[in-house]
Amino acid sequence: MDVEEKLSLITRYPTEEVLTVDELRQYLETGARLKHYIGFEISGYIHIGTGIVSLSKVVDLQKAGVEVSILLADIHSWLNNKLGGDLELIRRVANRYYVETFRKVIEVLGGDPDNVRFYMASDLYHNNDDYWYLILDLARMTNMADIRHSLTILGRKMGESVPMSWLVYPLLQVADVFVIGSHIAHGGIDQRKAYVLAREVALKVRFYPLMLNNEKVKPIALFHSLIPALNITGKESREELSEMKMSKSLPDTAIFLHDSVEAVRQKILKAYCPPREVQMNPVIELAHLFSFRERRDKPFIIKRPQQYGGGQLEFWSFNELTKAYTEGKIHPLDLKNAVADEVIERLEPIIRWFQEGQGAHLIEEMGNIMKITR
Ligand SMILES: Nc1ncnc2c1ncn2[C@@H]1O[C@H](COP(=O)(O)OP(=O)(O)OP(=O)(O)O)[C@@H](O)[C@H]1O
Numbered sequence: 001m002d003v004e005e006k007l008s009l010i011t012r013y014p015t016e017e018v019l020t021v022d023e024l025r026q027y028l029e030t031g032a033r034l035k036h037y038i039g040f041e042i043s044g045y046i047h048i049g050t051g052i053v054s055l056s057k058v059v060d061l062q063k064a065g066v067e068v069s070i071l072l073a074d075i076h077s078w079l080n081n082k083l084g085g086d087l088e089l090i091r092r093v094a095n096r097y098y099v100e101t102f103r104k105v106i107e108v109l110g111g112d113p114d115n116v117r118f119y120m121a122s123d124l125y126h127n128n129d130d131y132w133y134l135i136l137d138l139a140r141m142t143n144m145a146d147i148r149h150s151l152t153i154l155g156r157k158m159g160e161s162v163p164m165s166w167l168v169y170p171l172l173q174v175a176d177v178f179v180i181g182s183h184i185a186h187g188g189i190d191q192r193k194a195y196v197l198a199r200e201v202a203l204k205v206r207f208y209p210l211m212l213n214n215e216k217v218k219p220i221a222l223f224h225s226l227i228p229a230l231n232i233t234g235k236e237s238r239e240e241l242s243e244m245k246m247s248k249s250l251p252d253t254a255i256f257l258h259d260s261v262e263a264v265r266q267k268i269l270k271a272y273c274p275p276r277e278v279q280m281n282p283v284i285e286l287a288h289l290f291s292f293r294e295r296r297d298k299p300f301i302i303k304r305p306q307q308y309g310g311g312q313l314e315f316w317s318f319n320e321l322t323k324a325y326t327e328g329k330i331h332p333l334d335l336k337n338a339v340a341d342e343v344i345e346r347l348e349p350i351i352r353w354f355q356e357g358q359g360a361h362l363i364e365e366m367g368n369i370m371k372i373t374r
């Protein structure tokens, strides 16, 4: 694969922004093996935002020859009071439900789970003086305004009595980039502040500087777009979208990887889907993610009920679909039915794994944990 082919894999949907594409091209041109990471807090059930959106980009990067890794952010989840702030429990859930589910999803998405490196954040810091010096060095280089603005990365806002732990968190996340030695720091667009900060300090850090071919470099920041909550109202601005993303804290807004076929269908049928509107339309977003990322070998079919003239429309590309939808040629309900069929078809191996395979034990364990920590 040549550099331009790698670039187009890395930058294709759901990538929303790369800081910067030119630097990424230069790094790829060195021929060195680039390292990537994405971090996840360990909290509730995994939804398609985390599971499919984030991991499909991980698989793209892997196919482009990048060494991909996943950080299980145990310490961060504890600081952010996830799973009742029980660090032991957080680690157990990370090692079982999170790792096993991520491995399964990567396999289903066509990646190689055996070539994905998993880090437990606390293992990186254990008995590691340089890590702590790095944190203190970052504290010397940043100010309260930087940290205040970064609270969105943990889904929080600045208020009068924010716990100190939230203010420590962004420094840890910036440090992770350097400790892992990640040339590509990846997350949803809600993680932007952390990696912009990492780029600002990169050439100044003295502990764990990021190196490429013996040169100190900045990490590339790669952000994927957020799949909106199914019940988004459409009135949100782009800035508010990070609060209206599909989130595990709001179960009705999310399609979980272990949802049954019927639950997935019902959730899509109930989702917000304004006629003729393709921006911030969760159903259109699902079509993009599940039906139009790869080249299709059969058309995407929308059937029209008999009472509205019958027949079917066929689409080969996302552009054709959005054009017809904007022109009012597709009824939202017909779109929802077609999208539901395709989402279910793509998720089927994962749903089956949760119902009959190894995933069944994991989800049972998680169910018990969620009852205690709720
Ligand atoms: N709806 C989404 N669409 C795409 N990516 C998402 C979505 N939600 C989270 N992510 C990404 O997944 C990673 C982990 O996010 P996180 O663990 O905070 O998920 P979450 O569902 O938002 O959790 P919580 O509800 O506890 O805030 C981040 O990079 C984040 O940007």
Ligand SMILES: N[C@@H](Cc1ccc(O)cc1)C(=O)O
Residues within 6 Å of the ligand: 038, 039, 040, 041, 071, 073, 076, 153, 154, 155, 172, 173, 174, 176, 177, 187, 191
């Ligand atoms: N802040 C991320 C989790 C994360 C933690 C540490 C990192 O280094 C990276 C990502 C989230 O909310 O999901």
